[in-house]
Structure formats: C-alpha cells, structure tokens
Amino acid sequence: MLAVWQAIVVFFEMPAFILPSPVDVFDRLIERHSILLKHSWVTAQEIMLGLLFGVSLGLLFALQMLLFKPVKRWLLPLLIASQAIPVFAIAPVLMLWLGYGIASKIVMAALIIFFPITTCCYDGLRSTPVGYLDLAKTMGASKRQMLRHIQLPAALPALASGVRVAVVIAPIGAVAGEWVGSSAGLGYLMLQANARMMIDEMFAALFILSVLSITLYFVADWLLKKMIPWEM
Amino acid sequence: MGRSITSLVVTVMSANPAAPVSQSSAIRIAISDGYLRYHDSQAATLTGLNIEVPAGAWTCILGRSGCGKSSLLRYLANLLHDKVDWSGELTTEPHCDLQHHIAYMAQQDLLMPWLSVLDNVMLSTKLSRAPRSTAIRDSQLAQARELLHQVGLADKADYLPQQLSGGMRQRVALARTLMQDKPVVLMDEPFSALDAVSRYRLQNLAFELLQAKTVVLITHDPQEAIRLASRLYIMQGRPASAESLLLPLSQVPRAIDAECAGLQQTIMTRLALDYE
Numbered sequence: 001m002l003a004v005w006q007a008i009v010v011f012f013e014m015p016a017f018i019l020p021s022p023v024d025v026f027d028r029l030i031e032r033h034s035i036l037l038k039h040s041w042v043t044a045q046e047i048m049l050g051l052l053f054g055v056s057l058g059l060l061f062a063l064q065m066l067l068f069k070p071v072k073r074w075l076l077p078l079l080i081a082s083q084a085i086p087v088f089a090i091a092p093v094l095m096l097w098l099g100y101g102i103a104s105k106i107v108m109a110a111l112i113i114f115f116p117i118t119t120c121c122y123d124g125l126r127s128t129p130v131g132y133l134d135l136a137k138t139m140g141a142s143k144r145q146m147l148r149h150i151q152l153p154a155a156l157p158a159l160a161s162g163v164r165v166a167v168v169i170a171p172i173g174a175v176a177g178e179w180v181g182s183s184a185g186l187g188y189l190m191l192q193a194n195a196r197m198m199i200d201e202m203f204a205a206l207f208i209l210s211v212l213s214i215t216l217y218f219v220a221d222w223l224l225k226k227m228i229p230w231e232m
Numbered sequence: 233m234g235r236s237i238t239s240l241v242v243t244v245m246s247a248n249p250a251a252p253v254s255q256s257s258a259i260r261i262a263i264s265d266g267y268l269r270y271h272d273s274q275a276a277t278l279t280g281l282n283i284e285v286p287a288g289a290w291t292c293i294l295g296r297s298g299c300g301k302s303s304l305l306r307y308l309a310n311l312l313h314d315k316v317d318w319s320g321e322l323t324t325e326p327h328c329d330l331q332h333h334i335a336y337m338a339q340q341d342l343l344m345p346w347l348s349v350l351d352n353v354m355l356s357t358k359l360s361r362a363p364r365s366t367a368i369r370d371s372q373l374a375q376a377r378e379l380l381h382q383v384g385l386a387d388k389a390d391y392l393p394q395q396l397s398g399g400m401r402q403r404v405a406l407a408r409t410l411m412q413d414k415p416v417v418l419m420d421e422p423f424s425a426l427d428a429v430s431r432y433r434l435q436n437l438a439f440e441l442l443q444a445k446t447v448v449l450i451t452h453d454p455q456e457a458i459r460l461a462s463r464l465y466i467m468q469g470r471p472a473s474a475e476s477l478l479l480p481l482s483q484v485p486r487a488i489d490a491e492c493a494g495l496q497q498t499i500m501t502r503l504a505l506d507y508e
Contacts, residue, residue, distance in 0.1 A: 131342045138309050138336040139412065141359035149358055153346045230345035230394055 020200035025207065028200040036189070040208050043186040046102050046174040047216065050109025051166060057110060058117025058162070065118075066125045066151075083115045087173060091180040105177035105185065112173035113166035117159070124158025125151055157231040160224040167220045171213045186212075258287035258446050259324050259333060259415045261308070266320035268303060268312075276471040277303050281320065283465055283474050290439070290447045290484065292457035293474065294499065295467035296506045301450045304467075305418050308448065309336045335412040339421040341401040343393035349404050350376055350389040356412045372411075379407040382441060399430035406438055417442055419449045423456065435460060439485045454499040458492050459485050466499065468506055 002022045008014065009021040016024060029036065061079070065072040087108055098104035128151045136150050178187025186205045193201035225231070266281035277300040285291045295301045306312050308322075310331035324330055335356075343352045353376040357364065364372075380386050383403040385396075393401055402422060409417060422438075423431045439460060451457050457464055462484055465474040477499070480491045488496075 129342075131338055131340050132344065134306075134309075134311050135336060135338070135342045135355075136359055137311060138331075138334060139356045139359045140332065140361065142361060145359050145361075149355075150344070153344065156346070228346075230392055 017197045017199050020203055024200040025203045028198075029204045029207065032201060032204065036186075036204060036208055039184055039186050039189045039205070040212065042102065042184040043171070043174055043178070043209070044212060046105040046177070046185065047109055047170050047212070049102070049106045050174060051113065051170050053106060054110035054113040054166060054170070055117050055163060058114050059121055059159070061114075061118045062121035062125055065122050067147075079115060079118060082111060087112050088176055088180070091177055094177070095181040100181050100183050102185075105174045105182065108177035109170045109173035113170050116165045116169075117162040120162030120165075121155060121159045124155030127158075128154045156228050160228055160231065163220060163224060164217070167216050168213065171209065171216070175209065258444065259326065259328065259330075260287040261285040261330070261416070261446065261448075262321075262323045262325075264321045264323075266304075266322070267318065268300070268307060269317045270303075271315055271317065277316075278473070279471040280473045284463065284476075285446060285448055286463060287325070287446050288444055289462035290442075290449060290460050291463045291465070292449045292451060292461035293465045293467055294451060294454060294457045294503070295472065296503055297452055299467050299470075299506070300472040301467050302420055305420050305448065305450050309334055309418050330416070333414050334416045334418055335409045335414040337405055337409050337417065337419045337422045339424055341393070341398075341405040343401055343404055343408075345393055347393075348389065349385065349391050349393065349396070350380065352393065352404055353379060353407045353411050355408060376407070376411055379410050380404075382410070383407045383437060399426050399434060402426060402430075402434055403437070406434070406441065410441055414445075416446045416448070419447065421451055422449075424451065424453065431456070436485060454496045454503070455488065455492075458495055458499075459488065466502065468502070 005022050009019055014021075020028075061075060065075055090111070091104075091108060094104040094107055098107060132150050132154060133146065136146050141149070174185070175187040175190075178185040179191055182188040186209050190202050190205045193199070193205065261283075262285065263281055263283045266278055266283070267276060268278040268281075269276040281304070283291075283293070283304075293301050293304070303312065303316075307316065307318065308330060322330070343349075344355065347355065350373075351358075354372060357369075357372045377386065377389065380389055383406055385400060385403055385407070388396060388400065388404075393404065396404065402425075405422065419438075423434055426434060435456065449457070449460060458479070461479060464477045464479050466477055467474045477495075480486065480489075480495065482489070482491070486492055
C-alpha cells in the first residue's frame with residue numbers, strides 16, 4: 001500500500017502540500033520525533049483518563065438503573081440526550097468551562113464512550129441467566145450477594161464488549177476536543193501543521209494517532225481476554 | 233460401601249456446626265389438594281394434587297414436558313412465591329420452613345463459568361449469610377475437596393467448568409448440592425441432558441451419595457423413575473394432578489428386570505395418551 005502511495009505521488013507529480021510521499025512523512029517522523037512524542041503523550045493521557053472516567057461513570061449509571069427502577073425513568077432520557085447532542089456542539093461550552101487544558105478533552109472522551117458502556121453494562125446486568133439467579137435464591141443469597149457474586153461477574157463479558165467499542169471511539173472524543181481548542185496534543189499539532197501547509201507533519205501525527213488507537217485496542221482486547229477467560 | 237457412606241454423612245454434618253438441629257433429620261413432605269395457577273395465566277396448572285414424599289427416600293414424579301411438574305418443584309423451592317396463586321395444604325414433618333432446608337439441582341448444571349470447579353462446589357458457602365471464621369472456611373474447603381473426590385473429580389478442582397464434559401459438569405453440580413447438606417434435595421431432570429451411559433452412572437452415584445436425604449426427582453424418563461423411585465407418581469391432565477403408581481418390590485436402585493420393563497411399557501402407554 002505504501003508502495004502504491006509512493007508510486008501515485010511520483011507518477012502524478014503530486015505537490016507535497018496536497019499529498020506528501022510516505023518517504024517525506026517518514027523523514028518528518030524522524031526529524032520531529034521529540035515534538036511528536038510530547039504531543040502524543042498529551043493525547044494518550046486524555047484518552048486513558050477519559051476511558052477510566054467514562055467506564056466508571058457508565059458502570060455506575062448501569063448499576064443505578066438496575067437497582068433503582070425509578071432512576072432508570074429519568075436517567076434514560078438524559079442518557080439519550082447526551083448522545084443526541086453531538087459532542088462537537090458541546091465542545092466549545094466545555095472549553096469555556098474547563099479551559100484549554102486536558103480536562104475538557106477528558107470529559108469529551110468520557111462523554112463519547114459513556115453511552116455504549118452504560119447500555120452494554122446494563123444489558124449484561126439485566127440478562128443474567130434465570131437459572132443462576134434461581135440457584136442463588138435457593139441457596140439463600142441476599143440481594144447484595146446476588147449482585148456481587150452472580151450478576152456482576154455474569155455481566156463482565158457484556159461490559160467487555162462495551163469497553164472494546166469504547167477504546168476505539170475514545171480517541172475521536174479526545175482529538176475532536178483538541179481541534180476545538182487546545183494548546184497541546186496530536187489534534188492541536190495537526191491543526192497547526194495544516195494551517196502552515198506542513199502536510200507531511202500532519203500525516204505523521206495522523207500516523208501516530210492510528211498506531212496509538214490500534215495498540216490501545218489490542219492491549220485492551222488482550223487484557224480483557226486474560227481477565228475473562230470463560231468468554232468464548 | 234454402606235459403611236463408607238454412613239461415615240461420609242457423619243463427617244459432612246459435623247463440619248457444619250452452625251446448622252440447626254433439623255438439618256440432620258430427614259423431612260417428610262405432604263401436599264393435599266394442591267392448586268397452582270400462574271398470575272399471568274387464565275387456566276390452573278395444577279389442581280387436586282395429592283403427593284406424599286416419604287422422609288429419606290426418593291420420590292419420582294413422571295410426566296410429559298409442560299405438564300406442570302417443574303412448576304411443582306419450583307414452588308417447593310420457593311421460586312414462584314410471587315408469581316402464582318397457591319391453595320392447598322403443604323405439610324412438613326418435622327414442621328419447618330421448607331425453603332431453608334432444600335437444595336436444588338436443575339437440568340442445566342448451572343456452574344458459574346467464572347468460578348473454578350472447587351469454587352463452584354463452595355458457592356453455597358459464599359452465598360450463605362452466616363459469618364465465616366478462618367477455621368470454618370478451612371473445614372469447608374476440605375469438605376469440598378472430599379466431595380469432589382467422592383464424585384471422582386478430585387484432580388479437576390482448579391479447572392474451569394468449560395473445560396469439562398457434560399457428565400463431569402453435572403457431577404460437579406452434584407457435589408455442589410451435597411455441599412449444601414440440606415435434608416431435602418429437589419431435582420429437575422438433572423440427568424436428562426446426558427448420554428445413556430453417563431446418565432446411568434450419575435444416577436447410581438447420586439443415589440449412593442444422597443441416601444440419607446429426602447429426594448424429589450422430576451423426570452420424563454419412565455426408566456429413570458422406575459430405577460430410582462421408592463415412591464412413584466405420574467402427573468397427567470390439564471390442569472394436572474398426580475396419581476401414585478405401584479412399584480416392584482425389588483431394592484432401589486433397581487436393575488431393569490422383566491417386571492420393571494413391564495411397568496415401563498404400561499407407563500409409556502399411559503403417557504402416550506397425553507400426546508394425542
């Protein structure tokens with residue numbers, strides 16, 4: 001694929017400010033590695049903290065919805081509203097409230113993954129096999145023991161699929177936040193590079209971002225498989 | 233064999249000092265004129281039901297699938313209390329609250345896939361409300377290992393359920409049931425999903441290990457019922473009621489001889505009428 005890319009650039013004599021050749025991008029990657037690395041670290045932090053924040057919040061919401069039926073009635077519209085309004089639209093408000101630092105990006109990432117996590121987790125908690133619950137009941141389990149020993153572990157595979165979706169879309173939230181307003185991060189770097197027609201640098205940042213996302217996905221997948229060995 | 237079983241029962245019981253006295257004595261159950269209807273249904277499921285479950289023996293209840301025999305068992309296990317209307321008399325002797333004295337074994341093994349075989353056997357200790365000291369926990373652990381040994385799975389203690397065959401999984405479920413050490417064991421077709429030989433072996437094993445208990449076994453397999461039952465009921469009709477059947481005098485678990493085969497044929501003919 002890289003060869004095709006290189007061939008297209010050479011053959012059509014593409015100007016570097018429209019489509020840089022992979023060799024150019026690679027050169028830029030080496031040349032500016034310290035700056036790229038610095039900004040990647042910022043974005044990585046935003047993604048990780050956003051994930052942490054979003055997953056815990058989703059888990060908490062799902063539990064509330066399971067345990068208190070009335071809560072579900074007013075949480076659900078809130079949940080859907082949080083998805084109906086595009087994050088891009090809320091982004092400027094978040095910048096205003098939380099500043100240009102990483103806090104607003106963490107909230108963006110958390111906001112974007114919060115919905116899949118909550119729904120997956122809630123579905124998992126709700127669909128515990130009836131037989132498991134019956135067995136626990138005949139053993140005299142209390143509601144709390146039932147949740148702790150039966151419902152929560154039984155929901156883990158469902159939560160895991162939520163997390164798999166989340167690790168893929170969390171970077172979108174973080175980078176979108178950086179685009180709207182920031183002073184650091186890969187999104188910021190891309191925006192700057194674009195404005196200065198340094199398209200090769202933009203591609204270099206893009207390349208790092210995709211490597212970051214893919215690595216994140218496979219690490220998460222591996223970890224989840226380790227932690228939930230009974231899931232097929 | 234008889235001696236080793238008695239000594240097992242004694243160790244199992246002494247390992248559970250917190251248990252009330254009634255745990256150690258077998259319970260007799262009697263239902264007279266039982267009536268059961270699900271809240272979301274117009275028609276009754278059971279009516280005019282008279283069943284006598286003798287203490288310390290196997291009572292088998294036969295019937296086609298969907299006849300209401302599982303409903304009866306689930307009612308006895310107190311799993312239906314908010315879903316059905318019940319009338320009729322349910323007496324236990326000695327008098328007790330049945331729901332605290334039963335162990336339940338279903339058609340599916342219901343092993344928790346996230347727990348090791350050993351932890352599955354110990355599930356009831358995790359879910360009991362009694363506080364546990366280290367000493368009690370150690371004795372429970374030893375007891376669970378002993379039970380796994382009894383069902384022939386001592387070397388599989390650290391496996392996950394998914395690594396075992398269907399027959400092995402149901403044997404783990406049997407060990408889990410024994411671990412609960414309740415005087416009444418309710419079984420809902422626990423052997424029906426197994427192949428013929430595994431089923432035969434598991435029936436013998438269960439019979440051997442559950443000797444001192446009052447067992448109610450629901451099944452749709454006449455041969456299984458005839459082999460194991462000290463008392464046999466057949467459930468028929470809509471709504472269903474139960475009728476007691478005479479059994480051969482031979483000792484349980486019975487070998488299938490000519491008399492048993494004859495009875496099996498009679499039952500088959502009667503059950504077949506239900507399918508028309």
